[in-house]
């Protein structure tokens with residue numbers, strides 16, 4: 001599932017490539033991806049509008065149109081936004097995307113196309129005038145890469161959930177937004193903290209390490225355009241894979257040696273998700 005670094009990479013790609021373009025036509029092949037408003041209203045209100053600015057909040061892409069409306073895209077598990085897309089793209093991208101999963105196609109007045117492709121169909125698209133109309137979006141927590149996310153702020157947020165376990169806390173978008181399974185695993189490993197540790201049991205130094213690793217890992221992953229792990233084929237708007245994959249130290253490394261101590265990496269299931277740990281470096 002795309003997390004903050006992947007969504008931010010896509011946002012930057014769109015900002016560079018489709019800003020100021022005018023939507024000429026919209027084709028929706030799978031109606032259910034449009035969550036709000038009705039399909040007819042969605043098309044009527046987007047048609048002929050220009051793309052003004054593209055923002056990100058958590059894992060949501062927020063496209064401001066030159067009307068009061070914002071086009072909001074959540075990529076779900078496997079959503080991709082490819083631009084420019086044409087009939088040769090499937091071949092050029094060597095089968096990494098298949099045209100049969102193009103659920104929505106925007107054609108701009110210069111006849112270029114932006115495609116929303118989503119194999120598993122968990123992606124969601126909205127058109128709203130006020131982003132708070134989307135409940136999950138209105139309840140998102142702090143943005144970890146913003147300057148206001150200081151160590152002090154991190155401690156305040158941790159204190160809201162003292163009896164909670166650290167990994168589910170990191171992945172809960174209501175506290176800190178943008179971390180999913182890949183990056184939560186990475187920051188915990190790099191901080192030598194077991195994912196099931198209770199928040200109140202973390203000492204000052206562990207909290208500081210964790211805070212610093214959140215900033216470090218996410219910013220380096222944004223720099224390297226995200227991660228493309230085998231079973232979740234994230235691609236950027238050019239159809240390129242993320243380059244942070246090679247930097248992953250624990251995620252998807254089951255059975256491989258820990259780079260710190262040599263013990264083999266193990267997997268534990270936590271709330272239905274795979275957690276990769278080094279049992280020697282991350283003690284309960």
Ligand SMILES: [Zn+2]
Pocket residue numbers: 258259260261262263278279280281282
């Ligand atoms: Zn280790």
